[in-house]
Amino acid sequence: MKAFSKFLLILVLLTLGGAGVFLATWDIPAPTAPVTKKISDDRFPR
Template identity: 60%
Template sequence: MSKFSLFLLFLVAAAVIGGGVFLSAWDIPAPTAKVEKVIPNDQFPK
């Protein structure tokens, strides 16, 4: 492999690992908006 290919492979691997660490450490807040949806009775089996 050329040095550029090796550098590019290392860069992609570092980005994937860094993204995984970021997503595992990110404290995503729970949704707080209340959602209400009316479902007609026709959609349920009898």
């Protein structure tokens, strides 16, 4: 049982490390569609 626990711990650590490397090196594309929002004048007191 101790060997299985050690194997499982190593597998979890490798998975987390791989996920971290993937997220650190992933080139996420910037959004290409313009975003427009209409803000009413009532939100800004004079």
